[in-house]
Amino acid sequence: MTVRTGTTSPGAEAPGRVGDVRRRNLALVLTRLTPHAVATRAEIAVATGLTKASVSSLVADLLATGLIEERGVTRDGERGRPGVGLAFSPGQGALGAEVNVDYLAVGVVDLQGTLRVHERIEAANQRRPPEDILAELHGLAARVRKAAADKGIALLGGGLAVPGLVEPDTGTVVTAPNLAWADISLKEGLAGLAPGAPCGVVLSNEADSAALAELWYGTGPAVDTYLYLSGEVGVGGGLVIGSSLFTGAGGHAGEVGHVVVDPRGRRCSCGGRGCVETMAGQEAILAAAGLTDGGSTTAARLAALQASLAEGDARAISAVERAGEALAVAVIAAARLVDLSAVVLGGHFATLRDLIGRPLEAALEDLAPGRVTALHFSELGSTAAVRGAAGAALRRALASPHQLLR
Amino acid sequence: MTVRTGTTSPGAEAPGRVGDVRRRNLALVLTRLTPHAVATRAEIAVATGLTKASVSSLVADLLATGLIEERGVTRDGERGRPGVGLAFSPGQGALGAEVNVDYLAVGVVDLQGTLRVHERIEAANQRRPPEDILAELHGLAARVRKAAADKGIALLGGGLAVPGLVEPDTGTVVTAPNLAWADISLKEGLAGLAPGAPCGVVLSNEADSAALAELWYGTGPAVDTYLYLSGEVGVGGGLVIGSSLFTGAGGHAGEVGHVVVDPRGRRCSCGGRGCVETMAGQEAILAAAGLTDGGSTTAARLAALQASLAEGDARAISAVERAGEALAVAVIAAARLVDLSAVVLGGHFATLRDLIGRPLEAALEDLAPGRVTALHFSELGSTAAVRGAAGAALRRALASPHQLLR
């Protein structure tokens, strides 16, 4: 390491300008609004530490953006002049889209957090050219946009989640092994999902989006720091730390699938050995359970696994148990390395629930007692990634409301 | 997870005030100065994007703090009026202190990054009461402060590094197993290390401080994202991501020592099983090499290990190799989970250099080919933590120069 002060890094910070203060305070006021409660200017002033005068001025600008609206007068029975309620407008939302191995999905989430439109198409995307998939996705998005417009929802932005490594800045899918995609640029295709939306459309990883959906729209205990495990065809992961997604310096943090859990284990498709995916991936579990690919669909094979488990088939049960143990080792690594104590299981891990949860919990207690104290199963089902992608777009809008002015 | 917008979190952000702009820009100007080069107001204006007028005004304030000083006129042979050089003042510095198992150390680093004073006392701290240790540390610090004052260095702040889990906010050592410390409050003791210093004295973890020292004062290739492995009595770790320390939500990230690398491994003192420390800790290596504690000092036993290795003792070599393999599994977990590709080895790992580096590298290549591409050995020796603790204090001062005004 040469001397690096951390102060001469190339990413020179922009100078602070007087207008930055207002940009920040506009966003700050929005953080005091919740989807389900109304707040008055006076309450916001107290909560933020701004003066009433400043809040009035900021709220006037925010009303002009259409993000919030007045909701008549709040009568609370107390003495004094009642305040005017402020709340997120129900007439603005964002579009979320997902391309996955077995399906396409598009939805619209409004500022109050409700999934107002959602459509899903089953599709065997493993063997189709990307262009075909994207064309079908665009058709689906157009229908969803139409439905949203009919409900009076204007789109602020959008997001597309894919099961692979992405570069949001360039709109490129670096690699999505289970779709057989590599280095595919979606720049124009992204914009077309929500044409004219002021906050644009951003590409994201499916596990990351699902992890955020759990934070924003999930139903479990309130935890703001956890590892989300997405059991799709591969094993994906998303790290949420202090209520925000942790992506690492290169943007690819949380890749649980290829953490090594058994140095003497099987070779993995990644070139490594003993990766989580070789024990807890969909194929690995099915193979270990004796359900080799007989040309049947993934859904059918998963159903067969469920049946075997229900029958008490020893091979199936042991396959799932070994998957749980493999996950435990990776989860402990995450707990130690990034300091977290909660895990959320999604995808087929959520479907397998206790069958995988019990051995996972037992292994956690054996290998690192007391370290991981909360295990939760996602209840968002297959809408998680769509909701997360849309939610991220909404949050982009809320984080820079000044962009919507003028 | 209940609905959590991430916007209603209790840690409500402070409102932006007009004065914040200046605070930010004061710090911004300082980021354009490097320890070894001088810059002019005009150059700073171009680099930051601020106007010359603003930079002049900001620099005037910074000169008043004493952090920087004018260095005469820069004559570059070009046409036009030459600029006035600006550089960090050599007359200000910060104190770094370290309590470790076998020694105490205190030093002073100036704003140009030079370790101007350094003293070290060997001490068997494992069996002494904390009060005795701290009393000796304070005596040492007083001598070092005197030496710094004699060289004309004023102290801006300080830092104390200890080998354990700390809470910087409360000045508490939660636990330092190898010192047999638990829940020890150092609040007053900290302030006494650098009395009157405007930026105070902050408690930190030894591995974290050493990791930062490598970033700021290290000699290897320029990398701004890496895992630092500190081989002291225990195995510590520090994560540097994008030129800053990653501490996680709870502040205890990077705890490599208790990552599980062998689910069928030995019980660990932490209650878990197969932890890195059971294979790569100092005791574990010495025991596996057949050098059981015969009452001799740690230094003597480490010397014996070096001798055995030099002789080609198979047991010693295999002990170190197994340690390397254990580290590899943990390093891969870090690489996948937090997205990094570089590792720096410090402490006794640096002393063992290639002996541990070769098996580590081989295991990395076998288990996750191509993922971890840089392996570096620290050259800061035992001054790393002291330099890091002092450097952190200097950076606190540089990050909020407005505190030094008035």
Added chain:
DNA sequence: GCGAATTAGTATGTATTCTAAACTATATGT
């Protein structure tokens, strides 16, 4: 019912701090 008390929200004047543009200062080149 009516005034006092209480709270919500707005208007006005001031301080801070940025930018833009004009100005002064000091060098090199011919």
Added chain:
DNA sequence: ACATATAGTTTAGAATACATACTAATTCGC
């Protein structure tokens, strides 16, 4: 010497938050 170029300062103007005083709308006590 004088043109040219660059460094740094001065001055005027704009944005924005704060403090304070003001207006608006409600409940409480009688």
